[in-house]
Amino acid sequence: MKYFTSVNDIGNLQQAINEAKSLKNNPFAFEHLGKKKMLALVFFNPSLRTRMSTQKAAFHLGLDCMILNAFNDSWTIETKDGIIMDGKAGEHIKEAVPVIAQYCDIIGIRAFANLQDRDEDYNEILLNSFKKYCDIPIISLESSIRHPLQSFADIITIEEQKVVNKPKIVLTWAPHPKALPQAVPNSFTEWMKKASVELDYEFIITHPKGYDLADEFYSNCTIIHNQDEALEGADFVYAKNWSSYTEYGQILSKDTSWTINTHKMALTNNAKFMHCLPVRRNMIVTDDVLDSSQSIVIQQAKNRIYSAQTVLKRILESM
Amino acid sequence: MKYFTSVNDIGNLQQAINEAKSLKNNPFAFEHLGKKKMLALVFFNPSLRTRMSTQKAAFHLGLDCMILNAFNDSWTIETKDGIIMDGKAGEHIKEAVPVIAQYCDIIGIRAFANLQDRDEDYNEILLNSFKKYCDIPIISLESSIRHPLQSFADIITIEEQKVVNKPKIVLTWAPHPKALPQAVPNSFTEWMKKASVELDYEFIITHPKGYDLADEFYSNCTIIHNQDEALEGADFVYAKNWSSYTEYGQILSKDTSWTINTHKMALTNNAKFMHCLPVRRNMIVTDDVLDSSQSIVIQQAKNRIYSAQTVLKRILESM
Amino acid sequence: MKYFTSVNDIGNLQQAINEAKSLKNNPFAFEHLGKKKMLALVFFNPSLRTRMSTQKAAFHLGLDCMILNAFNDSWTIETKDGIIMDGKAGEHIKEAVPVIAQYCDIIGIRAFANLQDRDEDYNEILLNSFKKYCDIPIISLESSIRHPLQSFADIITIEEQKVVNKPKIVLTWAPHPKALPQAVPNSFTEWMKKASVELDYEFIITHPKGYDLADEFYSNCTIIHNQDEALEGADFVYAKNWSSYTEYGQILSKDTSWTINTHKMALTNNAKFMHCLPVRRNMIVTDDVLDSSQSIVIQQAKNRIYSAQTVLKRILESM
Numbered sequence: 022m023k024y025f026t027s028v029n030d031i032g033n034l035q036q037a038i039n040e041a042k043s044l045k046n047n048p049f050a051f052e053h054l055g056k057k058k059m060l061a062l063v064f065f066n067p068s069l070r071t072r073m074s075t076q077k078a079a080f081h082l083g084l085d086c087m088i089l090n091a092f093n094d095s096w097t098i099e100t101k102d103g104i105i106m107d108g109k110a111g112e113h114i115k116e117a118v119p120v121i122a123q124y125c126d127i128i129g130i131r132a133f134a135n136l137q138d139r140d141e142d143y144n145e146i147l148l149n150s151f152k153k154y155c156d157i158p159i160i161s162l163e164s165s166i167r168h169p170l171q172s173f174a175d176i177i178t179i180e181e182q183k184v185v186n187k188p189k190i191v192l193t194w195a196p197h198p199k200a201l202p203q204a205v206p207n208s209f210t211e212w213m214k215k216a217s218v219e220l221d222y223e224f225i226i227t228h229p230k231g232y233d234l235a236d237e238f239y240s241n242c243t244i245i246h247n248q249d250e251a252l253e254g255a256d257f258v259y260a261k262n263w264s265s266y267t268e269y270g271q272i273l274s275k276d277t278s279w280t281i282n283t284h285k286m287a288l289t290n291n292a293k294f295m296h297c298l299p300v301r302r303n304m305i306v307t308d309d310v311l312d313s314s315q316s317i318v319i320q321q322a323k324n325r326i327y328s329a330q331t332v333l334k335r336i337l338e339s340m
Numbered sequence: 341m342k343y344f345t346s347v348n349d350i351g352n353l354q355q356a357i358n359e360a361k362s363l364k365n366n367p368f369a370f371e372h373l374g375k376k377k378m379l380a381l382v383f384f385n386p387s388l389r390t391r392m393s394t395q396k397a398a399f400h401l402g403l404d405c406m407i408l409n410a411f412n413d414s415w416t417i418e419t420k421d422g423i424i425m426d427g428k429a430g431e432h433i434k435e436a437v438p439v440i441a442q443y444c445d446i447i448g449i450r451a452f453a454n455l456q457d458r459d460e461d462y463n464e465i466l467l468n469s470f471k472k473y474c475d476i477p478i479i480s481l482e483s484s485i486r487h488p489l490q491s492f493a494d495i496i497t498i499e500e501q502k503v504v505n506k507p508k509i510v511l512t513w514a515p516h517p518k519a520l521p522q523a524v525p526n527s528f529t530e531w532m533k534k535a536s537v538e539l540d541y542e543f544i545i546t547h548p549k550g551y552d553l554a555d556e557f558y559s560n561c562t563i564i565h566n567q568d569e570a571l572e573g574a575d576f577v578y579a580k581n582w583s584s585y586t587e588y589g590q591i592l593s594k595d596t597s598w599t600i601n602t603h604k605m606a607l608t609n610n611a612k613f614m615h616c617l618p619v620r621r622n623m624i625v626t627d628d629v630l631d632s633s634q635s636i637v638i639q640q641a642k643n644r645i646y647s648a649q650t651v652l653k654r655i656l657e658s659m
Numbered sequence: 660m661k662y663f664t665s666v667n668d669i670g671n672l673q674q675a676i677n678e679a680k681s682l683k684n685n686p687f688a689f690e691h692l693g694k695k696k697m698l699a700l701v702f703f704n705p706s707l708r709t710r711m712s713t714q715k716a717a718f719h720l721g722l723d724c725m726i727l728n729a730f731n732d733s734w735t736i737e738t739k740d741g742i743i744m745d746g747k748a749g750e751h752i753k754e755a756v757p758v759i760a761q762y763c764d765i766i767g768i769r770a771f772a773n774l775q776d777r778d779e780d781y782n783e784i785l786l787n788s789f790k791k792y793c794d795i796p797i798i799s800l801e802s803s804i805r806h807p808l809q810s811f812a813d814i815i816t817i818e819e820q821k822v823v824n825k826p827k828i829v830l831t832w833a834p835h836p837k838a839l840p841q842a843v844p845n846s847f848t849e850w851m852k853k854a855s856v857e858l859d860y861e862f863i864i865t866h867p868k869g870y871d872l873a874d875e876f877y878s879n880c881t882i883i884h885n886q887d888e889a890l891e892g893a894d895f896v897y898a899k900n901w902s903s904y905t906e907y908g909q910i911l912s913k914d915t916s917w918t919i920n921t922h923k924m925a926l927t928n929n930a931k932f933m934h935c936l937p938v939r940r941n942m943i944v945t946d947d948v949l950d951s952s953q954s955i956v957i958q959q960a961k962n963r964i965y966s967a968q969t970v971l972k973r974i975l976e977s978m
Contacts, residue, residue, distance in 0.1 A: 067412075073444075107942055113938075113940050
């Protein structure tokens with residue numbers, strides 16, 4: 022494995038899940054793999070879970086970490102070609118990436134959507150520039166449109182928690198005060214589509230009108246616009262807010278009738294509640310649901326260690 | 341030891357001091373203890389001494405560190421129950437703490453007083469939330485009302501520097517341009533009260549009217565409002581500014597007649613001058629005192645390594 | 660070696676270059692040297708290359724790093740003597756330095772010019788305070804007027820790339836939208852003057868009127884104000900912007916006829932193009948030059964690891 026930027030990089034799901042579970046049981050088993058190697062984590066946006074879980078994963082593998090916080094004004098990067106750099110950006114991605122790559126063995130990069138320019142976001146400019154301008158392994162720590170380490174952790178969690186052979190998983194939009202990227206729902210959707218084939222999952226999306234995801238993610242998905250109907254018999258409810266793709270970056274609804282509460286959960290097959298965190302209490306989900314034993318959000322966060330560690334281990338093994 | 345958040349967690353003082361001195365003589369003697377373990381340092385406020393000395397202590401013990409700076413706008417945390425999170429705070433402490441706790445073995449947390457709401461500060465909300473919402477060891481890196489690693493370092497320093505069996509220690513208020521928390525005087529006071537019993541110290545507090553500490557700290561203390569009288573015969577002068585507890589968070593005085601200078605020091609028994617740093621020169625204390633051999637502020641700062649290391653060692657031993 | 664703050668600390672150039680090349684061939688050969696030692700990197704200004712390359716160098720030497728970012732408002736430091744500290748600065752350099760020095764074995768410090776007060780900048784106040792107020796080894800990670808780790812990396816790169824025995828090196832001013840310090844040209848100049856003697860380099864400076872460097876650097880240099888003439892037959896073109904020394908910190912020109920382009924490069928002896936990075940594309944240098952095989956800016960950045968590592972190795976060996 023050289024790149025981990027989408028579901029296409031993971032190969033066989035069952036095998037990846039087994040590898041993650043094995044690392045969870047014996048985290049230091051491959052501690053020799055990362056010795057004398059350096060992982061650079063480049064954050065164009067803040068991070069708690071991703072930062073800490075990836076550092077922990079690296080630690081388990083004996084891999085050193087350097088962290089570069091690039092989300093202050095101190096370092097603004099230019100990505101456009103041919104521009105006269107007489108403005109704010111002090112460095113071009115064409116220099117920044119090969120330079121950083123010389124100081125480490127693997128790069129993890131986080132670069133959120135700006136929600137201003139849809140084409141720019143959906144081209145994953147920063148992430149792809151890292152792939153283009155250096156020759157070392159690259160891991161997405163959440164790009165403008167995907168969060169594959171999260172989705173991988175989600176699927177590990179589902180496998181740990183499922184009590185039926187063919188679990189029904191419902192991704193539901195929920196309200197939020199701010200405009201959020203589509204990275205998590207996009208990514209979860211593409212992992213669930215693969216899981217539908219390889220692991221026999223049933224996957225349904227529900228959201229208010231206007232919140233359709235981009236075709237590349239949305240195609241071949243089952244969409245049910247009535248949330249109650251969608252939740253019926255669900256084994257897992259994955260709540261998440263996202264802003265509109267069609268009216269790009271806009272908040273079209275803050276309708277709290279979409280908030281997951283005990284009435285909603287009562288429609289399900291005693292479903293587990295999932296969210297990638299951080300979660301807005303009593304907007305996305307009510308306290309009683311989140312504080313109940315049905316909530317597995319903390320377990321999801323824990324599995325961020327093992328999704329990252331599986332990916333790092335595979336990269337180290339192929340170096 | 342599982343928690344270190346106040347003097348109540350330290351046990352026998354002489355034993356703790358001996359342990360610290362022994363670590364100072366042989367810092368790497370317990371380097372095996374922290375192997376494969378991770379300490380997370382969560383800073384809700386900036387830090388120089390605490391950050392560096394705790395990292396150094398961890399390094400001596402073979403313990404890895406992850407640092408989370410949570411004092412920028414990027415991560416605002418909600419601590420109130422039952423709230424609809426449609427405002428600034430993006431994450432609730434109920435999720436944040438158990439998540440962080442899964443990524444490490446010990447958590448150190450710094451969370452200053454906001455000086456707005458006395459009840460909130462004196463309930464040490466953030467610190468106590470960390471104890472409440474996870475099950476791993478917690479160390480205070482300065483809470484809203486206590487700074488026990490500082491007080492422990494102070495007492496190590498006094499033990500190293502004392503030349504009489506029953507040293508007289510005077511804590512004196514001194515002026516400062518900004519409103520500061522009461523954490524350092526509160527904490528120093530409760531450690532000195534314990535030292536009065538166990539180590540035969542004499543402890544006196546002096547401050548202008550209106551600067552009484554909270555009862556839980558102040559009770560059973562000897563208070564002398566005349567600074568000159570209080571300083572008479574002192575072996576150690578500990579200067580520190582704090583804002584008012586009764587008129588909470590207010591600056592009631594900037595009276596520079598309380599500044600420690602050579603005339604004040606002349607009243608003492610050739611006392612050592614102490615301060616937790618950072619110190620405002622010529623506000624808290626004049627240059628000539630701070631630059632003299634009577635000042636032991638640098639030595640205090642060095643002992644921050646060994647107070648932290650003693651605490652971390654005890655925690656690691658009991659894991 | 661105890662200090663590395665200018666070319667005067669490097670000794671014989673050929674020997675230093677050989678040492679660096681040897682470390683580049685075998686980076687972990689001295690991994691034992693730094694064990695149980697701590698390097699503190701204190702940044703009063705942001706850093707990418709310096710931070711990462713120095714961390715990587717330390718990693719190669721088995722040396723641990725602590726990083727202190729002191730460029731936010733959270734920690735403002737006073738350097739003047741005798742001042743009443745009732746303003747913004749919360750800590751005096753007289754305490755800060757000895758405290759930091761107690762927590763580590765070596766200090767690296769970055770402190771840019773403020774471009775307000777020339778005397779202050781040219782006295783390298785912060786850097787010299789670190790030398791003055793503690794007794795441990797100090798490395799400049801770029802001071803107000805010098806960037807010796809950069810210059811050392813530059814000379815390693817020239818040695819790797821030169822194809823003639825007596826290379827002609829031209830330092831040329833180039834336009835930039837912001838006022839920049841003189842640290843890089845100053846430092847490069849003093850290293851080139853030494854290289855002229857020890858390594859038989861020919862060194863020429865070219866710049867618009869008003870951009871003379873300070874006498875201590877400029878003296879005994881060959882200056883040619885006509886850029887085209889200066890570039891003739893050059894083997895290396897080192898472009899860099901700096902603000903005026905005489906009209907201190909002022910931008911006197913943004914004349915893009917000084918931008919290095921293919922026409923300029925055609926005047927040279929198939930010269931290599933150098934810059935310390937970050938570089939403003941199409942201001943300092945055009946895309947076609949920077950993207951050509953003549954550009955060795957990425958190689959320069961890589962050698963930042965080995966200049967830092969050579970310095971750290973020498974310091975560790977002499978401890």
